[in-house]
Amino acid sequence: MxxxxxxxxxxxxxxxxxxxxxxxxxxxxxxxxxxxxxxxxxxxxxxxxxxxxxxxxxxxxxxxxxxxxxxxxxxxxxxxxxxxxxxxxxxxxxxxxxxxxxxxxxxxxxxxxxxxxxxxxxxxxxxxxxxxxxxxxxxxxxxxxxxxxxxxxxxxxxxxxxxxxxxxxxxxxxxxxxxxxxxxxxxxxxxxxxxxxxxxxxxxxxxxxxxxxxxxxxxxxxxxxxxxxxxxxxxxxxxxxxxxxxxxxxxxxAKKSLCKITFASKKEISINDKLETADDKKSAGEILNLVKINNEKYNSLAVLRKDMLNKNLTINGATVEIMEQVTKND
Structure with a gap:
């Protein structure tokens, strides 16, 4: 309203x-x-x-x-x-x-x-x-x-x-x-x-x-x-x-951690799409929050498996960049 x-x-x-x-x-x-x-x-x-x-x-x-x-x-x-x-x-x-x-x-x-x-x-x-x-x-x-x-x-x-x-x-x-x-x-x-x-x-x-x-x-x-x-x-x-x-x-x-990510995709990405490894398509995490900034670029908070943080990740075919992993606040 x-x-x-x-x-x-x-x-x-x-x-x-x-x-x-x-x-x-x-x-x-x-x-x-x-x-x-x-x-x-x-x-x-x-x-x-x-x-x-x-x-x-x-x-x-x-x-x-x-x-x-x-x-x-x-x-x-x-x-x-x-x-x-x-x-x-x-x-x-x-x-x-x-x-x-x-x-x-x-x-x-x-x-x-x-x-x-x-x-x-x-x-x-x-x-x-x-x-x-x-x-x-x-x-x-x-x-x-x-x-x-x-x-x-x-x-x-x-x-x-x-x-x-x-x-x-x-x-x-x-x-x-x-x-x-x-x-x-x-x-x-x-x-x-x-x-x-x-x-x-x-x-x-x-x-x-x-x-x-x-x-x-x-x-x-x-x-x-x-x-x-x-x-x-x-x-x-x-x-x-x-x-x-x-x-x-x-x-x-915890085996998962919160990260801020970004990616570009011509396909429409939803909060239900899953993150996976680029080479062997293993499950790597989920989208928590998502905004579409322009025709292709997305910013998101994602819950990622810690053992996948150093892997090349994708979502619905789009390459994912990890912008920041949460570390301890002062």
């Missing part, structure tokens, strides 16, 4: 799908705008959930892979939510603002996430409320962003009147606001309005391993390198799947 506020900004080339505004311009043009102009992406494929109640902090800490109790005020933390077998149901950001918490994740995974959280909360005093107002992503490359009079450090969050703004990465800011406040917070008239796919491109560029509905319960945190991205604590107490995640950390090693 597209908020009525943004309908007047739709371009004649706009593409709308089941989530909302996918692209407002030609996609290669949208990417160019990210690097050269003030932009904001309508995040119709993401969701922000507010968590309130006296037991919110304690309960959330028993559910997620990261240490909620270790969060500083007005901060942002990457985390995951697993089933009892240690397979991820959702990858998300936790935002802490005073005594309130927010969860930022994909529209594809919020329903199974909330279903499990509500099942486990039992008598805990905690409530989850989906924020249904405007949610936009702001490109903050070279400080060329559309926020007015608001400076954020990376992984910092602020509440401005009824709006919530937080910086998940050096180049990405997320704002949840409403039609009454948006024009006082954003330089709307001097900015380009983009579709959600432009922020997917930035998620891939920043190596943020969000998952979609077809990938729920497919990967452990280590397979998505969530431990290397500071999304897992190995010193906190129990959470669903903790024993398996910890055992992999202390007694073994």
């Amino acid at each position: 597209i908020n009525d506020f943004f309908k007047k900004f739709l371009n004649k080339e706009a593409i709308i799908d089941k989530y909302g505004l996918k692209t407002n311009f030609n996609f290669s043009e949208e990417i160019s705008k990210i690097y050269s102009q003030k932009t904001m992406s309508i995040l119709s494929n993401k969701v922000l959930i507010k968590c309130t109640g006296d037991d919110a902090e304690n309960f959330l800490n028993t559910q997620f892979t990261n240490d909620v109790k270790n969060m500083k005020n007005n901060s942002v933390m990457l985390s995951g939510y697993c089933n009892p077998k240690g397979r991820l149901i959702s990858v998300l950001y936790i935002i802490q603002l005073d005594k309130e918490f927010y969860l930022y994740t994909t529209l594809d995974t919020f329903e199974p996430l909330l279903q499990k959280l509500n099942m486990y909360k039992m008598m805990s005093k905690v409530e989850f409320v989906i924020q249904k107002d405007i949610l936009v992503g702001i490109a903050a490359k070279n400080e060329n962003n559309s926020l007015i009079n608001c400076v954020l450090n990376t992984k910092e969050a602020k509440k401005i009147d009824q709006s919530v703004v937080f910086k998940i990465d050096d180049n990405q800011i997320v704002l949840q606001t409403n039609p009454k406040e948006i024009e006082s917070l954003l330089d709307i008239e001097d900015s380009s309005i983009l579709g959600y796919k432009s922020f997917d491109f930035m998620d891939i560029d920043s190596i943020i391993p969000f998952i979609n509905d077809s990938q729920v319960e497919s990967y452990t945190p280590q397979m998505l390198s969530l431990d290397l991205l500071n999304g897992v604590s190995f010193s906190k107490g129990c959470y669903p799947g903790q024993e398996i995640v910890a055992r992999t950390h202390y007694l073994g090693e």
